[in-house]
Amino acid sequence: MMTITKRFWISLIFSFPMLLGMVMMPFGWMVPGGAWTQLILTTIVMAVSARPFLQSAWASFQKHHSNMDTLVAIGTATAYFYSVYAMFTNQAVFFESAAFVVTFVLLGQVFEERMRNNASNAIEKLVDLQAKEAEVLRDGQLVKIPLSDVVAGDIIKVKPGQKVAVDGVITDGNSTVDESMVTGESMPVDKVVGDKVIGSTINNTGTFMFRAEKVGNETMLSQIVELVKKAQNSHAPIQKLTDKISEIFVPIVLILSITTFLVWYVFLGATLANALIFAVSVVVIACPCALGLATPTALMVGTGRGAKMGILIKNGEVLEEVSDVKTVVFDKTGTITNGKPEVTDIIGDEQQILAIAAGLEESSEHPLATAILDRAKELKITPATTNNFQAIEGKGVQAIVDNHEAFVGNDKLLADVKITKAMEQQMIQLQNAAKTVVFVGMNQKIIGLIAIQDAPKETSKAAIATLRARGLRTVMLTGDNIRVAQAIAKQVGIDEVIADVLPGDKADHVQALQKESKVAFVGDGINDAPALTMADVGIAMGSGTDIAIESGGIVLVKNDLRDVAKALELSKKTFNRIKLNLFWAFIYNVLGIPVAAGLFFTIGLTLSPELAGLAMAFSSLSVVTSSVLLNKAKISTDGKIA
Structure with a gap:
């Protein structure tokens, strides 16, 4: 033709x-x-x-x-x-x-x-950013192989000035990496052991080794290209x-x-x-x-412009919905906060409480569980051996420890168990300080508290101030208790707090807010996926889970909350x-x-x-x-x- x-x-x-x-x-x-x-x-x-x-x-x-x-x-x-x-x-x-x-x-x-x-x-220029080969550790020797031969699990060496071949996690060394071609962030990013690196970004100063996690069509660059095309x-x-x-x-x-x-x-x-x-x-x-x-x-120019800034607009429908959005709803953990909670206080017998909590939380991937396990590891406390493990939906977990029924969970457990007045007062003080309290109990009685804090991101306050300045209503939707949620909301300037929400109920709360106005929801976790889908505009943080990113209509690659305002404004301008x-x-x-x-x-x-x-x-x-x-x-x- x-x-x-x-x-x-x-x-x-x-x-x-x-x-x-x-x-x-x-x-x-x-x-x-x-x-x-x-x-x-x-x-x-x-x-x-x-x-x-x-x-x-x-x-x-x-x-x-x-x-x-x-x-x-x-x-x-x-x-x-x-x-x-x-x-x-x-x-x-x-x-x-x-x-x-x-x-x-x-x-x-x-x-x-x-x-x-x-x-x-x-x-095509985005695709051309990819490295053509990688220096991979095979049989104890570093060998150069074509990018297509790299598989997940490979250990790859990156020297100064070289491109990172695929997505992965640094296992040795440190450096600064130029991620501007993918995230739009002009400043180099410091990288140390445990940090993630993105394929096609450029290593600046140091030499490091990293373990390949996503290769081929699974890399962030490939996903960006596919989203922009769609x-x-x-x-x-x-x-x-x-x-x-x-x-x-x-x-x-x-x-x-x-x-x-x-x-x-x-x-x-x-x-x-x-x-x-x-x-x-x-x-x-x-x-x-x-x-x-x-x-x-x-549509082509607007989405292309967004991709260069690290803002991926998935389809034309999003542009039209954004123009009428009046309310922006935020998940708390990992969205407003850093998503890396740390144990700050332990009330009770530290050795016993951490052993029980670590034993019960050992199989959990929840950020709070990770914080408890990290503290136990830091103090070299061996997790307790558990039997008959069972999850209590929306409340916590329970198991048998040394022939006793032990449990770990949130304050919803208080309706079923006993807590002393002194410990209850300590709980209130910790929650008023924006700390999440985990209850550790045995035989229907609370024996200790673990306070965990997840601080707000440095950019959260400025991001929310910008949205409020534009006349948008801001809401925090979280499963955390009301005192902690309100303390965080006060720090960052959120207008309204909806707390103590079970994971499965987030979408229902979004639907209720939609009766008043069009709603944009910003989240990053698996439990945010239904809310992202239910909202008129779903905005997924780039560091979030695959299912959350898939559910969002807009993806913020840089994981910077200030990009919410940019994404909304760019979408409105394009429409x-x-x-x-x-x-x-x-x-x-x-x-x-x-x-x-x-x-x-x-x-x-x-x-x-x-x-x-x-x-x-x-x-x-x-x-x-x-x-x-x-x-x-x-x-x-x-x-x-x-």
């Missing part, structure tokens, strides 16, 4: 002699062969370059539909076949109108193709509106065109040729080809640009139809079919230019876009 660019060049080459003839006509020069040469040149244009328009229009007609190609096909075919008739009856011909219209319509489509190619090239090929719901408008618009234009012909030919006594010129001009100027460019070009594009796509048609129909003929203002086609091409150019300007948007640290 011939490309649009080839069709355009064929149309331009065979139309050019007729264009030259029009320009040189005042000087007495005409195309050799006259109408016969024009017939041959235009027939080639119609048969080769215009054929897809004719085929598309015919296919739509058979399905009782109409589209943009219908207007182009009818306009050019009318001009062409009338000119054939006029040539054999010794009347004026306007073959050049048919040829020029095809040329200018294709010019507009070339703009669109260039736009899509630029978007594709941007994706977003750029998606459709915003507003596109459906434009499709509906097109189905109504095309028949109206055809009626206007026929009416124009009848008025001029029947009532005003114009010649058949002049009446047809007015009718064809109406069809051509009314063809809003730019309408098809308005949404996809802005507003789509609406601006739709305005420009229609304004040419609305203003041009009366001129093309000859309403201003008496003052000498007319629009020939070829000029109508040129105006239509400039309509497409204006839409593409409008979309490209999104690339020039400047984003400040407070999330505002210039």
Whole structure:
């Protein structure tokens, strides 16, 4: 199948002699062969370059539909076949109108193709960022192998200046790494043993070894490329509106065109040729080809711009929903806070309490369990041996330790067990200090408390202040108790707190908030996935679980809460640009139809079919230019876009 660019060049080459003839006509020069040469040149244009328009229009007609190609096909075919008739009856011909219209319509489509190619090239450049080979430890020796041969579990060496081959975790050494090509963060990031590294980022200063965890299509770069591709090929719901408008618009234009012909030919006594010129001009100027460019070009530029900043917008639907969001709901752990809680206080027999707690939490992956196990390991306390392990939903866990029934959990357990007044007062003091209290008990009695604190991220306060400054309501939704949640909320400036929420109930609370306004939910954990899906806009932190990232409509690669404001503003700007594009796509048609129909003929203002086609091409150019300007948007640290 011939490309649009080839069709355009064929149309331009065979139309050019007729264009030259029009320009040189005042000087007495005409195309050799006259109408016969024009017939041959235009027939080639119609048969080769215009054929897809004719085929598309015919296919739509058979399905009782109409589209943009219908207007182009009818306009050019009318001009062409009338000119054939006029040539054999010794009347004026306007073959050049048919040829020029095809040329200018294709010019507009070339703009669109260039736009899509630029978007594709941007994706290809992302792929090209990958390293081509890696220095891997095999059989005790370091050997260089192609990137495709690297497997999960390989130990890879990275020297200063080299690219990190795949995603993994540093096992030896330290360095600073330039992650700007993936996260958009310009400052190098310090890396030590245990830190994660991202494939395709550049090692700056030190040498380190890391264990490959994600390879091939599983790497973050590959996921980013895939998400950007999907977003750029998606459709915003507003596109459906434009499709509906097109189905109504095309028949109206055809009626206007026929009416124009009848008025001029029947009532005003114009010649058949002049009446047809007015009718064809109406069809051509009314063809809003730019309408098809308005949404996809802005979507491609906006999502591409976001990817460079570490903000992945997954689809066009997100853009439309963002414009009406009034409430932003945050998960606490790992979203507002660092997600790396540490044990700060132990009330009771430290040895006994940590042994029991570590024994019961040994198989858990919860951040609080990790904090307890880390402290036990630090103090070299051996976890207690447990039997008959059982989870208590929403409360904690229990098991048999030394023939006694032991349990570890949150304050929901207090309804079922006994706690002394002194220990209860200590619990309140710890919770008021924004510390989460874990209860350790035996035989239906609390024997100790473990206080764990997960401090807010440095950027959380500034991020939430920016959202509030824009008039957005901020809410924290957490399974933690009300005192700890309120203490954290006070530190970072959250408006409202919903605490003591069971994991399975988060989505229900989001749904309740949606009765008041549209809601964006920001989270990172497995238990956040239902809420991310339920929210009008789900924003997943890039450091979160795969299932959370999959559930979110926007992914923040840098795991920086300040990017929430940037993501919302960029999405809103992109959607507003789509609406601006739709305005420009229609304004040419609305203003041009009366001129093309000859309403201003008496003052000498007319629009020939070829000029109508040129105006239509400039309509497409204006839409593409409008979309490209999104690339020039400047984003400040407070999330505002210039």
